[in-house]
Amino acid sequence: MTSIIDETAPPLPRDASPDDATSSWLADLGTTLRSGAVFILLAALLFGFSAAEPAFANLGNLMSILQAVAVVAILGAGVTVTLAVGGFDLSIGAIAASSVMAASYAMIVWGLDAIATVPLVLAFGAFIGLVNAFLIVRLKVPDLLATLSMMFLLSGLQLIPTAGRSISAGLILPNGATATGAYDPAFLLIGRFSLFGVVPVSVVLMTLVAIALFVLTERTRVGRLLFATGGNEVATRLAGASTARLKTLAYVISGTLASLGGIVIAARVGRGDVSSGGSLLMDAVAAALIGFAVLGKRRPNVLGTIVGAVFVGVLLNGLTMLNAPYYTQDFVKGAVLVGALALTYGLGRGNS
């Protein structure tokens, strides 16, 4: 019952009393503030941290913030796509972690170079996405359960080839042989090189992923159909679209992006650590959910996800510089998420 128009009656006289004018002006201001809230807070944080700690504002530190959030932002973009089709991918953290192991194994045990390793790992992520989609679309397993089981499966699977050891040069294999390969220096550049000495490759990758997925979801026919699947699956099918194919696409994108995140981690760390990627899933989901509040969209959106990831990164970096202890980090992330969700769902309801 917002603005239902009578079919034939002449327009109703509108009360232009000063009371109404003031309240609608206030309502407009409220809407503007709500949709810009995350940006306003982000600006306030940047300003506040720079004032409190001048070293915060230098270019190097800002780039290191972006580098720190790059992996979370890339995974979050994948989460956003699965949210758009009305699904959820809990396996992204495990895919990223197994991709770290897969990349290390490929180079150290099989002796592959960067040119072979990167496509191989991306294909691994895409394949896991396909399996997820098969479980969800074909076998009709509920998305949370399917990807949760996949998460378990992958966390276990990554330990098997090395009998639970982390992978670094000179790894002793389960059969007693010593691995002869090493990390390809070209591969390590993905995590350690900076364009013009300023912009890290991972930040460039994050930007490319952000642009590509933003265009895909918001400006293409496929993106419209992805959202349509999540918005009303019956209507999308009755409009002649294959929702099975669209969902499959979403999970493949999510899996591939997760393995790209894994590649970035592997290239930065330079070894295959069994415990890598612990909080990736939660951080990526949080970024996607904080994204709901950006521009007042109240729905998954890629731009929001990236801003959400950067927002958390800025906050954590600034607090660390101000000597906040490391163990407060999760609390800060949680508080931001709670605030963003309250902003998205709670405050916006009154006027709509």
Place this chain on the structure above:
Amino acid sequence: MPLLHVDALSRSFQSTRALAGATLTIDAGEIVALMGANGAGKSTLVKILSGVLPADSGTITLSGQTYAPRTPAEAAAAGVVTVHQSTDLIGAAGLTVADTLLLTRFSQRGQPFFVSRASIRRQAQAILDAAGFDLPLDRDFADLTAADRQLVAIARALANRADLLILDEPTASLSIAESQRLFTILKRLRDGGLAILYISHRTADLEAIANRVLVMRGGAVAGAFKRPIDFAAAIETMIGRKLQSARPGIRNTEGPPVFEMRDAQLRSDSAPFDLVVHTGEVVAITGVLGAGKSRLLSAIFGASRLAAGDMYLDGRLHRPKTPAEAIAAGVAMAAEDRHRSSLMPANWPGSSLAATISLPHLSKWYPHGLLFGGRERREAEKAISRLRIKASGPQAPIASLSGGNQQKAVLARWEAEPSRLLLLDEPFQGVDVGARYDIIKAIRSRSDRATLIATSDPEEAHEVADRILVIDHHSLAAVPHGTPSRLSEETHA
């Protein structure tokens, strides 16, 4: 003293005045019908009376006392109970009829913590006896017909002392026989002293039971009609202009056959039937809820399968496995219940009027994949002027449109690209008389395709169709050409 006296009641939503000084009275022991186009303020009035919304100004007096309920529970305690249109929400699968009848009682304070089956049955039977209904107490709620669900809702509403019963479109999904049963019960309740406020678009219903008709327009009561009720005048008051015959003449519809079904069986245990639809023809299929209307249309559209038999489109075998194949072959379908089958939720990408129209045509209109070029905006502008859609523009959120205009948008979606056969399942659900006229005119103005319409309302079928078929037990039986039903004669007299 009247039972209920509503005086100058107003309520606004932002800049829209949904209710602008509505004044009316209802006496005990009468059935008052409330008519009005979509957006006339009927549902706002009902929401205020039932405690869902507060009024901005105006007063309500109930049995001489000031009445301003803040919650539905307060309204019920004061003796005003409401049965809403969608009665599938009053219970849930897994609950029996007895459970459903007692659901509101379970949530009241002071009820015992432990319940036994026997006590539930006893209390439920008492509720049914009080209302005078006969329903199977142990039947699962999910297995009830729409009519029985309606009765469960009414019985539950009357379980506690009630002075005023508000019914919102109670016959929307009932067959004629089921409606008659409901009317008998309502008349008995009225004769027992209950006041009933009855909201409906269906003049045949109102003719049958209403003591008085109130017509709302622009948020106020624009007219009151006593028996014998002049429905033509009531409808003219409601839509604010002269009533034209919504049926624009008999046309020559002897074009070549477009679509044929031979020895078709919707279910393996139903009787086989044939169906031929000609170019330019508008054929309506009527039948009670569950008779197989939707099943028939969805089989033609590839959303379900025929149990046996063949279909031919333009003489070629038509056997779509998915809606996409049916669309490619030239079949379009606007399915029943537009919110579930056609529209995107509010604030979601694709929830604008233009995107609602473009959804099935994206690959044709944007062959390169990028949504640039404004094709959907132009198509939406065309549809807005052709179908007289009331909207602020192509980017208007579909949720901001009234029911009739949403339905026009769904029709515009499937008329945006040429088709050979258009299937419309209950295209007049929640559509007022004015919008219905526009939709019928648009449907009947096309001679390049055939149109097959499923509706449970014979009056609607007669208004829109060249030919009416009746479906029963998942099989078709023809009705002789051009025989108007009694109902529609009365309405258009």
